[in-house]
Amino acid sequence: MGTATIRDVAKQARVSLKTVSRVINHEGSVREETRDRVMRAIEQLDYRPDLSARSLRSAKSYAIGLVYDNPNPYYIIAVQQGALAACREMGFGLQIHPCDSSGPRLAEELRDLAHRSRLAGLVLAPPMSERMGLLRELAAFNIPLVRIISAAGDPHDGFPCVFVDDRDAAYAITAYLIQLGHVRIGFLWGGKQHRSSPERYKGYEKALEDYGVPRSDELILEGDYSFDDGFRGARRLLGLAEPPTAIFGSNDEIAAGVLAAARAAGLHVPYDLSVAGFEDSPFSRHSWPSLTTSRQRTEEIAEHAARLLIAQIHGGDVENEGFSPELVVRGSTAPPRPRP
Template sequence: MTPGVRRWDRDPRETIHPVTLRRFTIKDVAERAQVSLKTVSRVINNEAGVQASTRDRVQVAIAELDYQPDPSARSLRSAQSYAIGLMYDNPNPYYVIAVQNGVLSVCRENGYGLQIHPCDSSSPNLARELIAIAQHARLAGVVLAPPMSERNELVKELVDHGISLVRIVSAAADPQDGSACVFVDDRDAAYEITEHLIQLGHSRIGFLWGGKSHGSSWERHKGYEDALRDYGIAYDDALVIEGDYSFDDGFRGARRLLALADRPTAVFGSNDEIAAGVLAAARSSGMNVPYDLSIAGFEDSPFSKQSWPALTTARQATEEIARHAAQRLLQELRENAPKPTSSNEGFSPELVVRGSTAPPRPKA
């Protein structure tokens, strides 16, 4: 016997059976809470008419047994579906992951399944594809992310086919177009970033677009433009470069800006990936950031914290925004629940000042 290892005292002829882990069912929950199966079902589905004390007892039993409803089985047993979809098309993986986590957390809390579908928003058959996905998977509803959420004709076609949806959109105010959405005021946050650079003393401020199919790109450009106007700084087309929400486009755009005879002293990238590309371009040119060039991004993604220096940015609560979109969708789906009367909910990203911005170096 190996030294230091104690042998259990047992008959060597004894058979040891592996422990079987049993998954608890709704019947187990009902027996533990001493209620009917229907009552447990009503609590799980957040239906009205269950006494508070009974609801508490059922929820305690669910927690003690770690009971997890099976969304597909629930859907098959009833006419109601217990799965929702998340449709997106975005080149930024950090944004996509945050949206997925936000929607998924709400689904888990409410016993719903989640089907995630990356899509090509430029596809001419997009509406038919989304309708087919929703119908084939028997989705109860859909959370629609940008840029598809901002295509009014697509949204109308989905609604006309009976698909319940909540949109995440970029807008300075509640669109009030009759559809449920969560809106993000990118314009105001972009204004704050540009204003921050201006107040540091910058007047030559470059702007790098994200993809023009995204409403957020237009809103962020509008905020940049408004701040320049309000501070009496002339808009210069040479300082504005089109591109996409990517590191590579940030790098390429920055190289073009830095090649100008009268180059900018600061650059505002429409997201943190773009800003990180600007930082790489500045470093490759031997520039000192922030003293030779100030750089700002948007969204407060891991790029903004992992860069050196860390990026000034706008903190966007993407996961929380997605949570609210999913909560709003489930609120609209609940049977016999009154339709929400409140206006759509809005979020405003907050300016976060870090080491990538500073006053411009005085001219010799």
């Protein structure tokens, strides 16, 4: 029987329901001896509080939602892991909610989710976390939320967040390529609906500027964080009259496409072409050559976001926090081959 209730415990320990409740919730004002007796009864009956009843009675709830719309399994799994770690530590449940970020009634959908499942708040992953309209609607519904976003610094926009400095990280990668000696560096954009895309581009642009490397429009192509875009983009770049000696893909998947296109063109990475990605997904370690990329600490970021949300729910004051990615140099980058 896993069906022991607080009533059974109370009877066994010869105390009132309320006293058991107090013990469970670590409220003060319970004599040591009483608490021991209750604990023993809990142990013996293998009692576990029923979350439905608990959240029904107390206005409080014991679960948060994780909202995402992102096709990248590595990213999502990492976010889930991080959020779960925080939830388990704080005794919360986690409700995952993949959804369509372009849905017209997304705010209502999320409110219903939160209401029906009695969620105490939501962690929003990109790109939902970056749609201000959505945020305002959710705020109007009084739904606590914490965002994971891309920003070069604390946005101070009133919506709590954990922010990742993609710009800085893209700057670091670009600077590294320049220091290797590259001057024609291709850049393949990520998806337009993600704020990380322009951020990464700005980092690239800034590095070129700071190092006095001329920017060339023909080396910069749009895309959508996909392998196919990487493949097509690279093919186009490599067909230029004066092709780049290095290509920076806005994420690892794009870079994977670049690697494939390079091989298809008979080029030897990194000697004929340097390739850099962004994200440090397992792919970047498992490709050949392994990818130079930027490590994101996604799991930590998500854990922090969930922790922040729970703190906010508990009424604590929340401070935004930034995470800086870290350059990871692997085998896909090398100095350019001297021109003949």
